[in-house]
Amino acid sequence: MEHTDIFELGGKRLTSRLFTGTGKYGDDGLIPAVCEASGSQVITVALRRVDLDGRGDNVMRHIPGHMTLLPNTSGARTADEAVRIARLARAMGCGDWIKIEVISDNRHLLPDGYETARATETLAREGFVVLPYMNPDLYVARSLADAGAAAIMPLGAPIGTNRGLRTEEMIRILIEEMDLPIIVDAGIGTPSQACQAMEMGAAACLVNTAIATAADPVLMGRAFGRAVAAGREAFLAGPGAVSALARASSPLTGFLGETGGAA
Amino acid sequence: MHITLNGKNRQIAPGQTLHDLVLSMNLDPAVVVAELNSDIVPGTQFAATVLRDGDRLELLSFVGGG
Numbered sequence: 001m002e003h004t005d006i007f008e009l010g011g012k013r014l015t016s017r018l019f020t021g022t023g024k025y026g027d028d029g030l031i032p033a034v035c036e037a038s039g040s041q042v043i044t045v046a047l048r049r050v051d052l053d054g055r056g057d058n059v060m061r062h063i064p065g066h067m068t069l070l071p072n073t074s075g076a077r078t079a080d081e082a083v084r085i086a087r088l089a090r091a092m093g094c095g096d097w098i099k100i101e102v103i104s105d106n107r108h109l110l111p112d113g114y115e116t117a118r119a120t121e122t123l124a125r126e127g128f129v130v131l132p133y134m135n136p137d138l139y140v141a142r143s144l145a146d147a148g149a150a151a152i153m154p155l156g157a158p159i160g161t162n163r164g165l166r167t168e169e170m171i172r173i174l175i176e177e178m179d180l181p182i183i184v185d186a187g188i189g190t191p192s193q194a195c196q197a198m199e200m201g202a203a204a205c206l207v208n209t210a211i212a213t214a215a216d217p218v219l220m221g222r223a224f225g226r227a228v229a230a231g232r233e234a235f236l237a238g239p240g241a242v243s244a245l246a247r248a249s250s251p252l253t254g255f256l257g258e259t260g261g262a263a
Numbered sequence: 264m265h266i267t268l269n270g271k272n273r274q275i276a277p278g279q280t281l282h283d284l285v286l287s288m289n290l291d292p293a294v295v296v297a298e299l300n301s302d303i304v305p306g307t308q309f310a311a312t313v314l315r316d317g318d319r320l321e322l323l324s325f326v327g328g329g
Contacts, residue, residue, distance in 0.1 A: 021327075021328065021329035022326075022327040022328060022329075023327040023328045023329040024327065024329070025327060028327060044328055044329055045325040045326065045327065045328050046325065046326050046327065046328025046329075047296075047323050047324070047325055047326070048323060048324070048326045049269045049270075049321065049322065049323055050269070050288075050290060050295060050322045050323060050324050052268065052269055052271070052288065052322075058291065058294050058324060058325070059325055059326055059327050060294050060324075060325055069325075071325065072328050072329070074328055074329075087303055088296050088298060088303055088323055089296075089325075091296045091303045091304075091305040092294075092296045092305075092306075092324075092325065093305065093306070094325075159329070160329075186329075206329070208329030209329065
């Protein structure tokens with residue numbers, strides 16, 4: 001199953017539909033084991049000024065070489081800042097994927113759709129594989145598609161909250177209406193929530209906080225990998241119809257031929 | 264001479280290249296990207312880039328993020 005269901009994105013052929021992150025780990029040394037246990041092949045990083053004083057550990061040391069790097073533009077408050085960060089990230093020589101994140105609201109960390117679309121347009125024109133983080137709004141989604149996004153990444157709940165698929169109905173609309181892959185990003189707190197997103201028809205899920213802040217990140221990574229794969233298989237299998245009334249799964253005859261039996 | 268490095272004033276020896284500076288700070292040039300006076304300088308050009316008095320330099324690297 002996992003080798004026949006390929007997720008093609010940005011010229012890559014992915015066999016795992018779980019994207020992971022590198023933020024919030026108590027110990028970055030766990031990242032290789034999480035990648036291994038989860039099966040994830042795409043991982044996010046952020047770009048910041050180097051620490052001029054202390055000898056900071058470099059996160060790149062912990063990212064296995066086979067992973068596709070997805071730098072984000074966190075810290076950007078405008079499209080111009082996001083474009084600047086994206087160009088710097090690409091100059092690092094680790095590929096041309098970029099997760100656009102333009103946020104000026106530090107309380108709720110909600111993405112600015114207008115600035116995100118502007119940055120997407122510029123960077124797609126420059127050849128980036130652009131994955132914009134967005135509020136699940138149909139009109140924003142269409143503007144991002146027009147701007148050249150490779151996929152769109154609607155939030156399930158505000159970043160880092162682990163509150164689950166609070167935007168379920170809006171994400172369902174995006175899945176129905178958009179031709180682009182929908183990657184649910186932010187807010188997913190448990191494997192069952194990731195599974196649900198995949199059952200709905202999401203193309204992938206990005207999970208950072210729920211794995212990195214678990215008591216056992218490696219085990220949680222494995223659980224998320226399995227949940228995303230299970231949800232994907234359920235979607236491909238085509239769930240049976242939902243019914244308001246009971247429908248017997250066994251023949252509706254009595255045990256020895258009389259009518260009236262059930263179950 | 265003085266440059267502004269990541270927003271802070273810093274004194275460096277004249278004639279230093281970007282490569283020299285990065286090494287003097289115990290940084291691995293392979294995991295650093297630079298922005299010199301608002302122009303991006305990839306790691307491959309660090310050795311050929313001589314710093315000048317008054318330069319505004321940003322040195323960045325990847326960190327954990329979601």
